[in-house]
Amino acid sequence: MADEERPAELDFWSFIELAHRRLATEYGFRHQLATEVLLTLNRASDLVTYDLESAVHRPRGLSWSSFRLLFVTWLAGPLEPKRAAVLTGMSRAAVSNLSKPLVADGLLERSPGEHDGRSVLLSLTEHGHRTMEELFRAHNEREYQWTSVLSETEQRILVMLLNKLITNRDQFDLRERS
């Protein structure tokens, strides 16, 4: 057994390796590769997100969620809260809560819908629009720092593989946010 394990080096990322090893040797689990793929996917996503949030958005007074809402409104807006919820992957209530401070800060605008008395349209104000252009520039630069360790071809392969992973999801009855 000796110093087969080196706990001193073990951290959030290298835990994946330990898990893989332990699942292989201690327990006879069939699908170790599946675990490795999805653990890696998860932790990579968490690391990048955490970094972007704390380096770009928090210093400007925005949470990751607020940014996401502004982002979809910027690119797909004006849109109803319902649609914003689908596109951001959060609940309608979350959109409603997040909008409040953004409207108060003059970034977002809430106007009554045209044909439906219940509905509302979210759009960026002029100020919100300018803010997003500046904000996304910083965001995009940091994204580039992350991805530039991969060649363009590697990046395209990565996107392609993730697309394949996700778009075949209808092969089984997966759970989605209602």
Place this chain on the structure above:
Amino acid sequence: MADEERPAELDFWSFIELAHRRLATEYGFRHQLATEVLLTLNRASDLVTYDLESAVHRPRGLSWSSFRLLFVTWLAGPLEPKRAAVLTGMSRAAVSNLSKPLVADGLLERSPGEHDGRSVLLSLTEHGHRTMEELFRAHNEREYQWTSVLSETEQRILVMLLNKLITNRDQFDLRERS
């Protein structure tokens, strides 16, 4: 312009494509591929996680975070809360809060540390151990359903690319959880 956009088909996943298109045509952002890579990474991770949580863990009365804590304790335990926090990627306070119900349910055990009067060791109880074996079997089966749309080679490439993405992170001063 015509029906260039088809909002009817737009959802959480296909928004990536819309974002890519809009950033390319409307705004002259330099690093569209970076955005596409990281949006894809993020959303893929979210979809898989949401599915695993709602299909496997919630029905058994566990949150995603509880599962993660049990998982690292299972594979790397017994360990101190501090180390569990690093390995799960959450705060020490979260570990402390999550432990409480798990101890109460008889899955987790909290024993005083050997050499240090302040410290504590978290470990699975016998019952917790048996539970994890059953639970992880279900988890692993579902993971397999997800990943099996990729060939083994594709899976290895995916892991390799994500590893490359992350392990070069020390090239710039990224933000990590303290």
Place this chain on the structure above:
DNA sequence: GAGAAATGATTAACGTATTTACTATCTCTC
């Protein structure tokens, strides 16, 4: 070896997301 600083775990205060319940409007059916 006594006092100061540091460290581990917990608690308290707070922010933010989710689910559930509610209100208003719209649509469908007869």
Place this chain on the structure above:
DNA sequence: GAGAGATAGTAAATACGTTAATCATTTCTC
């Protein structure tokens, strides 16, 4: 066109995470 049911948005209750403050112990320094 009146009533049942569906839908949009919000509000209330709840769950769960974070950071900051607290307590106990340990380590460092003189």
